[in-house]
Amino acid sequence: MSGEAGFLTTKLDEMLGWARKYSIFSYPFVTACCGMEYMSVSCAHYDIDRFGAGWPRFSPRQSDLLLVVGTVNHKIAPVLRKVWEQMAEPKWVISFGVCATSGGFYDNYATVQGIDRIIPVDVYIGGCPPRPEMVLEGLMLLQKKIASQKQELF
Numbered sequence: 001m002s003g004e005a006g007f008l009t010t011k012l013d014e015m016l017g018w019a020r021k022y023s024i025f026s027y028p029f030v031t032a033c034c035g036m037e038y039m040s041v042s043c044a045h046y047d048i049d050r051f052g053a054g055w056p057r058f059s060p061r062q063s064d065l066l067l068v069v070g071t072v073n074h075k076i077a078p079v080l081r082k083v084w085e086q087m088a089e090p091k092w093v094i095s096f097g098v099c100a101t102s103g104g105f106y107d108n109y110a111t112v113q114g115i116d117r118i119i120p121v122d123v124y125i126g127g128c129p130p131r132p133e134m135v136l137e138g139l140m141l142l143q144k145k146i147a148s149q150k151q152e153l154f
């Protein structure tokens with residue numbers, strides 16, 4: 001009997017993982033020039049819709065993916081943290097571009113040297129700015145991660 005229950009739980013996990021990875025609602029937290037590549041990847045040529053992630057939401061409460069796009073300075077860091085806190089579980093974060101990931105070449109007193117000092121990050125995308133293909137690859141990595149996670153029912 002316990003074997004059957006285990007089988008059912010595994011199947012439910014797989015189904016939820018599949019559903020979650022193809023129904024991503026992103027919140028674009030766009031602060032700088034990487035935003036141009038975000039727009040590029042969202043439009044018809046690269047068509048992020050193909051991956052089930054085409055619909056940005058501008059309320060953190062309706063989003064499950066926080067896309068941090070561009071430079072984050074210390075002044076805006078508490079706002080980023082607040083947006084992340086307002087998102088419901090399950091939630092994921094992609095760091096989009098080298099500035100969000102490590103501060104990039106803004107190695108100075110004003111710039112956060114990587115958003116993982118403020119919030120947890122699931123996938124890092126390098127590049128200044130990243131090519132749209134890199135963004136799609138990052139998204140696919142996240143989808144793999146989502147599908148392989150234990151699926152909590154919140």
Ligand code: SF4
Nearest residue numbers: 033034097099128129
């Ligand atoms: S990584 Fe490059 S393109 Fe992106 S925000 Fe920083 S300076 Fe701008």
